[in-house]
Amino acid sequence: MSKERTRLTSEGIKMLATELIDVYEGRKTPFGNASSMNEEEERFYKQRITDLEQLLYSAEPIPENKMSETVTLGSMVTLFDPFLDEIETYKLVHPVEASPLRKYISVESILGRELLLRKKGDDVRITLYGDTIRYNILDVK
Numbered sequence: 001m002s003k004e005r006t007r008l009t010s011e012g013i014k015m016l017a018t019e020l021i022d023v024y025e026g027r028k029t030p031f032g033n034a035s036s037m038n039e040e041e042e043r044f045y046k047q048r049i050t051d052l053e054q055l056l057y058s059a060e061p062i063p064e065n066k067m068s069e070t071v072t073l074g075s076m077v078t079l080f081d082p083f084l085d086e087i088e089t090y091k092l093v094h095p096v097e098a099s100p101l102r103k104y105i106s107v108e109s110i111l112g113r114e115l116l117l118r119k120k121g122d123d124v125r126i127t128l129y130g131d132t133i134r135y136n137i138l139d140v141k
Helices: 010-028 039-058 110-115
Strands: 006-008 059-061 076-081 086-093 104-106 123-128 131-140
Touching: 006 010, 006 039, 010 039, 010 059, 039 059, 086 110, 104 110, 110 123
Parallel strands: 006 059, 086 104
Antiparallel strands: 076 086, 076 131, 123 131
């Protein structure tokens, strides 16, 4: 049976593996062992373990040192927002890796979809809550 591959950064694979270990260990602590969990918590833990195991089983690491001028999964993209006069750098990742705090944006997000296959110098426009936001791609790594 063929499994669909989940393309993740090496950081994302490590993050999921760490979470899986934490969930396993969380079930063994006095606060999370089977005798102190209700049925709903137990179902949640079992489902999360299954989800993490499936993601890790299907994980395919994205090559880290690819040199491309085109924005793809795993690219670091530096954007200029002329309205806010700010420059920000984001990494495009699989949705399970997305983290606004780490500036990892999903390739399935509104901005992520618009950035895919663009190049340095391109303008990107997204519409959010009826407003159009424009960005300029300053760099792609």
